[in-house]
Amino acid sequence: MRRLSALALLLVLPALRAEEGMWTFDNLPLKQLKEKYAFEPGKEWIDHVRLSTLTLGGCTGSFVSAEGLVLTNHHCTRGSIQRLSTKDRDLVKNGFVAMSRDQEIKIPSLTYRTLIAMENVTERLAKAVKPGLSEKDASLARAKELDVIKAGLEKASGLAYDVVNLYQGGETWMYGFKVFKDIRLVAAPEIAVGAFGGDYDNFTYPRHDLDFSMVRVYENDKPYRPSHHLTWSTEGLKNGDLTFVVGHPGRTSRLQTFAQMTFDRDLGIPTYLKGAERTRGILEEYGQRSPEHARQVQTLILGVNNGAKANEGSLMGLKDAAAMKRIEDAEKALKAAVAKNPKLAATTGQSWARIEQAIQLQKGYLKEAQHLGSARSTTLGQALALVRLADQLDLPVEKRLAEYRSEGGLKTLKTRLAGPAMGMMGQAPNPEQELHLFTRGLEDAAKELGAKHPFVLAALAGKKPEEAAKAALEGTKLNDPSVRKALLEGGKKAVAESADPMIQLARKLEPILMGLRKKQDDVRAILEEHSARIAKARFAVYGKTLPPDATGTLRITYGPVATYPANGTLQQPFTTWAGLYDRHFGWGGNEAKAYNGEWMLPQRWLDRMGQLDLRTPLNFSHAVDTTGGNSGSPVVNRKGELVGLLFDGNIEGNAGRYYYDDKVNRSVSVDARAILESLVKI
Known part of the structure; x- marks a missing residue:
């Protein structure tokens, strides 16, 4: 297909701003790096940083020793540390250091993964979708082919494979991972230091957080020996030095249509x-x-x-009229280019309108999507999962929901459902807390949906919310893994005959939830089909010059240590230990307990202040394009050495979910020198 001339391309191509882009490892911006920084990483460098990096599920980590030591953020392991804590042993408040291997604490129900293999299956999927299929049938055909591909790859390699959609479905890849399930806590500072400044300082800069933790990966009850790990830099960074961030950014929406952003x-x-x-x-x-x-x-x-x-912050960005005008103009330019090309006009000309129609359908069930489900009860969530699994397995494979078709996915789900009970956000089960959450969840559903909504009628069964929640929680046995395992093994018959009140409640709710799921799947099919068509049109017009949106998959981004304008001045590129103590004393120290003690410090940090070199850099600002999920990402230099640990971004950069502003978008990282000094001296 003929592309636009160079001049026309310059006129319509959306401006790719300096340092913008969370790049996939198959399409790194090597030319830009060479032209701007006189640096072109080779295959060995690229493989080294990739194989040293792990996804933690919502965060990133990296191997930093030959014996499986992993570095990540404190806030990435905080939930696990909370689960390991008790009333008498508060590891979140007091911190933890294992002085020997036998003191390392195993973290239950935790999985880390390293990306080993990548395969582009876009063309194979395209052949599976026959011309003339409806949006829903095309989606089903792709899902069926993906199941076949996934099963074949997993059988041949022994790796766990994920389906990865890039460019809004314009490309589809299979990513294969090595999985680790034995993770043990090694070290973590006190939360007062790891989250110094609390929510007030979150997403701000200058920052003074020692936001790190260390765990160790084990395999066969021995420390895992990775093929690659990062070495700690002995030189340290200076203002203007080039940095690279390797991580798993969660989600951006920069390639969405203007209607979706609205x-x-x-x-x-x-x-x-x-x-x-x-x-x-x-x-x-x-x-x-x-x-x-x-x-x-x-x-x-x-x-x-x-x-x-x-x-x-994202909402503030979407309310920026000038930024939204740029986005709207870029979309108009792409539409115009599509309209001028007969083939593109035939396949994609109506795609923007179809997406707008899907959005109208989405608006119709938005409130139900918020309140139909487990009503903040993790036990009801387990019951619903058991009921749906039993129903789905009773169907032929081709008639099941997409996530119940592959053997690998089913195995993972069954393992999770048969595992230890969990509370909110993966915390340890807490009956009193769950009763409180469940009661409020049922109250909210009744208030927002109305007393006569089928979900409310089924969930309350004529009782008050607290009575209904208490009856279900006090009578259930689902917190016992053996009970859930028996239901899994017994299948639909065991679920249908179960007298457990949570299972009975879930069976009443499931038809209502499936009704919502059908609406969501119909909308999803339209969005996936036409987003992919727009993506392919964008390829045809611009080529593969733009990076894909973040999807939780491994990416690399780059940029220098850099200042930026704010509050009528320039922000400093580095903060130091001296700044940490200045902010502490500036808020009156521990005696003042200002704003619930957000700037208080543990006593040992005050006692040992004189042992620290107060000039040591603690945090730094750099012009790299990151988002949530990059937390815990290693920051490396040209040599591929560890120089920092990304943990946050500035408030100005929160609009980065939708667009990147190179003037003020900054990420914030812990300097590796501060981590090392704290381990030695504190």
Whole structure:
């Protein structure tokens, strides 16, 4: 297919700003790197940083020793540390260091993975979709072919494979991972240091956080010996030095249509923020019962606040009229290019309109999508999963929902359902806390959906929310893994005959939830089909010059240590230990307990202040394009050596979910020198 001339390309190509892009390893911007920084990484460098990096599921980590030691953020392991803590041994508050291997603490139900293999299956999928299929049938045909591909690759390699959609479905890859399930805690600082400044300082800069933790990967009860690990730099960074971030950014939406961004601005994000505010209030209400109750929800509240603040920044970006005008103009330019090409016009000309129609359907079930489900009860969530699994396995493979077709996916689901019980956000089960959450969840459903909604009628069965929640939780045995295992093995018959009140409730709710799922799948089919068509049109017009949106898959981004303008001045590229103590004393020290003690320091950090070199860089700002999921990503230099640990971004950069602004978008990382000095001296 003929592409636009060079002049026309310059006129319509969306501006790719300096350092923008979370690049996949098959399409690294080697030319740009060479032209701007006189550096072109070779295959050995690329493979080394890739194989040294792990995905932690929502965060990133990296091997930093030959014996399986992994470095990541404190906030990435905080939930696990909370699960290991007790009333009398608060590892979140007091920190932890294993002085020998036998002191390392195994973290239950944790999985890390390293990307080993990548295969592009786009063309194979295209052949599986016959001309003339409807959007839904095309989606089913692709899903069926992906199941075949996945099963074949896993059988041949022994790796666990994920389907990876890039460019809104314009490309489809299979990524193969080596999986680790024996993870043990090695070291973590006190939360007062790891999250210094709390929610007030989150997404701001200058920062003064020692946001790191260390775990060790074991295999066959011995420390795992990775083929690659990062070595610690002995030189350190200076302002202007080139840095690389290797990690698993969660999600960006830069290739969405203007209509999709408008939906997020007007409904999607405001709805999320309303839910986050309600969840925070419910948790704070529980925490007010006693100091121990407050300890139990501390990590949960931090997680809710983090998500809310990130989305608030994204919403601010979507309300930037000038930025949105640039996005709208870029879309108009692509539409015009499509209209001028008969082949593209035939396949893609109506795609933007179809996406707008899907958005209207999405608006119709938005409130139900918020409140139909487990009503904040993790036990009901397990019951619903058991009921749906039994129903799906009773169907022919081709008639099942997509996630119930592959043997690998089913094995993972069954293992999770038969494993230890979990509370909210993976915390340890807490009956009192779950009763509180479940009660409030049922109250919210009744308030928002109405007393006569089928879900509310089925969930309450004429009872008050607290009575219904209490009856289901007090009578259930699902917290016992052996009970869940028996239901898994017994299949649909065992589930149908179960007298467990949670299973019975889940069976009543499942038809209602499947009704919602059908609506969601219909919308998803339209969005996937036409987003992919637009992506292919973008390829035809521009070539593969733009990076794909973040999808939680391994990426690399680059840029220098850099300042930026804010508050009428320039922000410093580095902060130091001196700045940490200055901020602590500036808020009155521990005696003041300002704003619930957000800037207090543990006593040992005050006692040993004189042992630190107060000039040592603690955090630094660099012009790299990252987002949530990059937390814990290693920061490496030209030599592929570890120089830092990414943990945050500035508030100005939260609009990066939708567009990148090279003038102010900055990521914030812990300097490796501070990590090493703290381990030795504190």
